[in-house]
Amino acid sequence: MSSREAILGAIRSAQPKALSLPDLDALGVGGRMEGTLVNFIAMLDFIGARVVRAAKLEDATTWLRENIPVNEAIASTVPQLPGTVDLSGISDPHDLDGVHTAVFPARFGVCENGAVWIEETDLGHRVLPMIAEHLFIVVRADQIVADMHAAYGRVGKIGSGFGLFLAGPSKTADIEQCLVIGAHGARGATIFIWGE
Amino acid sequence: MVRTKRDRQAVKVPDWEALREAASKIKEHTLSRLSEYLEQFEAHAIANGVQVHWARDGEEHNRIVHDILARRGAKKLVKSKSMLTEECHLNHHLEQHGIEVIDTDLGERIVQLQKMPPSHIVMPAIHLKRAEVGEVFHEHLGTPRGLDDAQQLTEAARQHLRQHFLTADAALTGVNFAIAETGGFVVCTNEGNADMGAHLAPVHIACMGIEKLIPKQEHLGVFLRLLARSATGQPSTVFSSHFLKPRPGQEMHIVLVDNGRSRQLGREDFRKSLACIRCAACFNTCPVYRRSGGYSYSFFISGPIGSILAPNVDKAAHGDMPFASTLCGSCSAVCPVKIDIHAQLLKWRQEITAAGHSPWWKTLAMHATAFVLKRPALYAFAGRMTRRFTPLVNALKLDPWTKARTLPDAPKESFREWMQKQGRSR
Ligand code: SF4
Numbered sequence: 001m002s003s004r005e006a007i008l009g010a011i012r013s014a015q016p017k018a019l020s021l022p023d024l025d026a027l028g029v030g031g032r033m034e035g036t037l038v039n040f041i042a043m044l045d046f047i048g049a050r051v052v053r054a055a056k057l058e059d060a061t062t063w064l065r066e067n068i069p070v071n072e073a074i075a076s077t078v079p080q081l082p083g084t085v086d087l088s089g090i091s092d093p094h095d096l097d098g099v100h101t102a103v104f105p106a107r108f109g110v111c112e113n114g115a116v117w118i119e120e121t122d123l124g125h126r127v128l129p130m131i132a133e134h135l136f137i138v139v140r141a142d143q144i145v146a147d148m149h150a151a152y153g154r155v156g157k158i159g160s161g162f163g164l165f166l167a168g169p170s171k172t173a174d175i176e177q178c179l180v181i182g183a184h185g186a187r188g189a190t191i192f193i194w195g196e
Numbered sequence: 197m198v199r200t201k202r203d204r205q206a207v208k209v210p211d212w213e214a215l216r217e218a219a220s221k222i223k224e225h226t227l228s229r230l231s232e233y234l235e236q237f238e239a240h241a242i243a244n245g246v247q248v249h250w251a252r253d254g255e256e257h258n259r260i261v262h263d264i265l266a267r268r269g270a271k272k273l274v275k276s277k278s279m280l281t282e283e284c285h286l287n288h289h290l291e292q293h294g295i296e297v298i299d300t301d302l303g304e305r306i307v308q309l310q311k312m313p314p315s316h317i318v319m320p321a322i323h324l325k326r327a328e329v330g331e332v333f334h335e336h337l338g339t340p341r342g343l344d345d346a347q348q349l350t351e352a353a354r355q356h357l358r359q360h361f362l363t364a365d366a367a368l369t370g371v372n373f374a375i376a377e378t379g380g381f382v383v384c385t386n387e388g389n390a391d392m393g394a395h396l397a398p399v400h401i402a403c404m405g406i407e408k409l410i411p412k413q414e415h416l417g418v419f420l421r422l423l424a425r426s427a428t429g430q431p432s433t434v435f436s437s438h439f440l441k442p443r444p445g446q447e448m449h450i451v452l453v454d455n456g457r458s459r460q461l462g463r464e465d466f467r468k469s470l471a472c473i474r475c476a477a478c479f480n481t482c483p484v485y486r487r488s489g490g491y492s493y494s495f496f497i498s499g500p501i502g503s504i505l506a507p508n509v510d511k512a513a514h515g516d517m518p519f520a521s522t523l524c525g526s527c528s529a530v531c532p533v534k535i536d537i538h539a540q541l542l543k544w545r546q547e548i549t550a551a552g553h554s555p556w557w558k559t560l561a562m563h564a565t566a567f568v569l570k571r572p573a574l575y576a577f578a579g580r581m582t583r584r585f586t587p588l589v590n591a592l593k594l595d596p597w598t599k600a601r602t603l604p605d606a607p608k609e610s611f612r613e614w615m616q617k618q619g620r621s622r
Binding site: 004006007008010011012013014015016017018019020022024027028030032033043046047048052055074076081085092093097110112113114115119125126127130131147148149152153155158160161162163164165166167168169170171172173174175177178180181183184185186 | 197198210211214215218221222224225227228229230231234235244250251252256280290300301302303306309319320321322324325326328346349350351354357359361362367378380386387388391392395396405411413414416418420421424430432433434435436437438439440441442443452458459461462463467503531565608
């Protein structure tokens with residue numbers, strides 16, 4: 001007997017009679033937190049992300065020029081905000097080591113925890129949000145959902161092979177519980193929120 | 197400290213109790229139809245281009261992982277946090293076969309360099325002081341002697357581990373949740389180490405216990421809202437990564453491990469322990485864990501949940517663990533999936549004693565206690581003797597407990613004597 005059959009057989013004889021799935025609405029799960037831009041921004045601040053507000057996406061050009069040292073590598077997947085690294089020419093993700101700032105879009109933001117949803121197709125390389133030293137993530141102001149239930153409603157079927165909720169810069173508290181920003185992933189995350 | 201942070205986050209969520217109830221019910225449902233959901237998960241994962249393996253026990257799990265690595269000629273494996281691989285002693289097995297294993301979670305790397313196991317399932321090096329970490333890094337990473345700044349130590353580890361990420365032949369991650377309807381799985385970290393490993397290496401192996409399954413993607417909404425808040429008091433982990441398919445040119449494997457879980461599933465009283473999402477909230481609130489630390493337990497998962505998982509594996513070897521509890525119930529009160537931890541501890545005590553795994557002196561002591569408690573005069577006499585002879589106990593140090601500790605001074609009078617005096621003066 002294969003291990004698969006052995007395990008499934010053992011489970012079949014051990015599991016109790018089938019219980020039904022709970023009705024989440026009846027339990028009162030979700031929809032009880034406010035999904036406002038103000039709250040979203042406050043949450044981003046709480047989790048250590050930097051927020052930049054602007055009317056137009058193009059306004060980000062100025063911010064990037066003023067805040068990223070010249071000669072540093074910028075990898076961007078936002079056509080309006082071209083970077084210095086030609087992502088289409090990179091086939092090996094290891095070559096992204098040394099990128100100073102990664103610029104990419106998020107589909108929407110989640111008010112309750114400051115996370116933004118990112119799809120693989122918007123990244124070029126899956127490792128981009130971790131390997132870059134800093135992140136510059138653009139999201140539209142009208143794309144904010146209240147909680148994670150609404151968020152999964154928006155995510156729907158993930159068409160690509162990878163997607164993630166990203167909430168602020170990477171961090172650790174593994175040494176004496178002292179919070180340190182910048183573990184293995186980015187040392188800083190700027191969320192650029194544009195539009196009304 | 198972590199407990200306070202958890203409380204602060206939990207009260208900010210108006211539907212917190214509804215979420216706990218939902219999580220508990222979803223897990224119970226899943227466990228009642230686990231075989232179906234596993235088959236569903238497997239079919240979808242295969243359709244996504246992932247190779248699925250089944251392991252009856254730790255040994256088979258280790259063999260599967262080693263075979264995958266050997267076929268690719270892999271020499272270096274970067275690993276993110278996985279209690280399952282601790283359970284199976286994977287590192288040791290691979291090292292014997294000449295494969296270098298690098299734990300990449302900062303806390304796990306620290307204890308790995310010390311050749312010690314993690315002392316906590318979320319914060320593996322919680323028992324160490326900054327200066328001790330500095331010592332370890334000085335010896336292994338060449339940082340200046342005496343460095344004890346958390347920021348600088350973390351930076352040193354970042355540089356050191358980045359080199360390993362860039363040169364690894366394969367990456368291994370744990371799994372927080374596996375979704376039956378999509379065949380995908382979610383890995384949550386704050387450091388980004390699971391992603392750094394998995395997205396760079398040509399091979400990604402994800403190892404999971406069969407209880408990690410949930411039916412639908414939308415259920416992640418429930419579990420992700422609970423997990424980070426319960427674990428570290430954050431509203432969300434930094435990275436909640438949803439893996440579905442390997443990236444082009446990459447090999448992705450999932451290893452499904454039983455190793456005693458189907459047996460626990462068949463034990464009605466203890467089945468619910470399989471709902472655990474390993475948040476460690478029960479550790480952080482436990483008065484016993486907080487005083488004694490992870491190394492005082494005999495099982496690789498310590499704390500309250502470890503104490504109900506361990507006897508399933510070996511009742512005799514870990515028979516002590518369910519007794520190391522005050523049964524205060526604080527663990528059950530914070531558990532995000534509502535496991536009745538303290539009730540299960542009590543049930544294990546009964547099973548262990550009935551199976552004869554309780555030491556003879558404990559049985560004798562219990563009988564003696566019962567004898568005394570039934571006789572009020574004898575009880576009063578015993579109390580007087582104890583009060584009189586406490587200094588002697590401290591001086592003789594007969595009990596191992598008193599070797600490093602001094603019993604507090606006994607009060608001059610007993611509660612009963614005090615009561616009688618109160619009655620008289622009134
Ligand atoms: S038993 Fe509950 S509180 Fe303890 S680690 Fe598991 S899920 Fe968390």
